[in-house]
Amino acid sequence: MATAQVLTTTHAMHTPAVDPLYPSAIDATARGAHYAPTINLPFHHPSLAAALAPPAPATTLASLPTELHLLIFSSLDPIDSTCFGLTSRHFYTAYRTLHRSRVPLNQRRRGPNTLEMAWEVLGPVTPCRYCGIYRCELHMHIREFMPGRYEYCAVRGVFGLRAREGAKDGCFRSNPPKPMMCGRHWVPNVEEPVVEASKL
Structure with missing residues (x-):
């Protein structure tokens, strides 16, 4: 009778109080493990090629197809x-x-x-x-x-040199037989006086 009690007591000391979910927990409980296993993940250093690689080009309007x-x-x-x-x-x-x-x-x-028209949903168009x-x-x-020295001529329909000082504000046809001649932007061709070589 005493032998049966000793065996029962010894069996109770080595039996875990809670049934393990996996078999290996029996050994861990029997050994009296106090800490959970720790997984040490390796630290990957950035490679030199990745550091020197040029950044990905940003998508711009000019890069679209x-x-x-x-x-x-x-x-x-x-x-x-x-x-x-x-x-x-x-x-x-x-x-x-x-x-x-x-x-x-x-x-x-x-x-x-x-x-x-698509932007009108956000409000009135400026x-x-x-x-x-x-x-x-x-x-x-x-x-x-256009450069600052050019302005639009409504008679000829092109950009040309600015009108001379004192000219009228608006463009107008100065010569009916020549409809492309503007009275504001037309400058007569004035020949420079010829200077003789003996007077230089």
Whole structure:
């Protein structure tokens, strides 16, 4: 009887109080493990090649495919399309692909384009700062691209040298037989007096 009690007591001392979920826990409990196992992950140092690699190029408007450029140009009116085409040589090539003939400088605005109509959901569209009581014309938008010594001539429809001092404010036809002669920007050809060599 005493032997049976000793065996029962010894068996109770080595039996865990809670049944383990996996077999290896029996050994850990029997050994009296007090700490959970720790996993040491290796530390990866950044390689030199990754540090010296150039950064990924950012996506810009110029880096978009040509098909998207042509789609943007097709949604613009002649005025906005011309201004957009003058921003870079790449865009000018796409602009000339769609507009085979030159857009006249007196081209007027046809109203909000499809892209502007899409922005109306955010609020009223700000009117063009070049618009007055008349509609916009192309030369009003591209005059900032021109040097300061040039201005637009409404008679000839081109940009030329500024009018001389004392000229009238507006352009007008000064000679009816010559409709392209502007009275404001026309400068007569004055020949310089010939200086003889003996007087030098």
